[in-house]
Amino acid sequence: MKTLHHLWLDPFCRKVRVALAEKNIPFELKSEPVWDRREAFLALNPAGEVPVLVEDEDGERRVVAGHEAVCEYLEEVCREPVLIGETPAERAETRRLAAWFDRKFHAEVFQNLVGEKLTKRFLGLGQPDSAAIRAGLSNIRTHLDYIAYLMEARRWLAGDRLTFADLAAAAQLSVVDYIGDVPWDYNPEARDWYARIKSRPSFxxxxxxxxxxxxxxxxYADLDF
Amino acid sequence: MKTLHHLWLDPFCRKVRVALAEKNIPFELKSEPVWDRREAFLALNPAGEVPVLVEDEDGERRVVAGHEAVCEYLEEVCREPVLIGETPAERAETRRLAAWFDRKFHAEVFQNLVGEKLTKRFLGLGQPDSAAIRAGLSNIRTHLDYIAYLMEARRWLAGDRLTFADLAAAAQLSVVDYIGDVPWDYNPEARDWYARIKSRPSFxxxxxxxxxxxxxxxxYADLDF
Structure with a gap:
């Protein structure tokens, strides 16, 4: 059995949840309050971060920690459907775009919006910084434009098929959308792409x-938004 | 011919430089002033970041952008020597630890020391924050301890062979060492590990x-430090 230690609104955990579902791999979810730094959890992942995938099979335990490691691992142990790409060039493009959303979108948009409005309040770190929120609301338009730009020539972000790049982007956006900060009206092409992901059973x-x-x-949960 | 667009003291570029050298892949270096946001470079990598690996072969050009994508790409197109690991479990461990240094060490140590002392000065972003520097000098000990802990049972960070995990860690540390902020005397086991990497031709x-x-x-360049 596989268990994914996660947090509900963590975009990296969400990426992994959708990847597991796309690959039809059954798993259980276990919410981990990482801020408590529980000994038992630190033994699984000394970095103290989610996601962590734990497999208990035939009396053996395997632990895979970190969202990139988990995604690459899933691709290696469960080939179908392919979520990275077939050729080295395709795979490089998937990884470039996954890193774009995991890192760049996360820093420029997610942290400025979800980090300021939700995480800060939840962890008691003070008031949201209004300058950061303004920056996030401005930056998200650039990223929606980039999605629309890619959609001009492609069916999915990294090419003709759904990849971890789409999952990374949709996972980040889904949490920003949870708090209602994605200006979907601003960019119909980006909305069409998100609508296609949103309607998948894996989502x-x-x-x-x-x-x-x-x-x-x-x-948030409306397929016709 | 391969060209690596890079910055001299960027730890992610350094990781890729050592990986290329370990795999005996010839390449040229091209320094890229990313802060100038040159059009020609943004055409190669819209994220505006180094490293970017460009291959021009048989009239075809292939561009691989981003340090994770470049490392995984190199492993796919040039198998020997293996730098990720053989089995899915080994590869997951390499990727977990590479991400540890690429992300956690980078945020907790590198940015607080090199970011404050060097990058800020270079980009004219004001005076170093002494609280950040103190945090960096404290945090680096935890990371050296972690290296020493791993060395108790392993020859290299992720297991019995050199992997991207060692390259990621050594690349980050090499820049902190360039500015003289690694307290090597604090931890002889971590120093021994770094001495072994430092003496490799690839370094x-x-x-x-x-x-x-x-x-x-x-x-900095002394093999007996």
């Missing part, structure tokens, strides 16, 4: 997430 | 780096 579990005390935006 | 080019106006620490 359903994410759309059912409800964090106590933090209701999602009205259109 | 020589890095030790010859000299940034105009920023001389390295006295022991």
């Amino acid at each position: 359903r579990a994410l759309l059912a997430d409800r964090i106590p005390g933090v209701p999602p935006s009205s259109h | 020589r080019a890095l030790l010859a780096d000299r940034i105009p106006g920023v001389p390295p620490s006295s022991h």
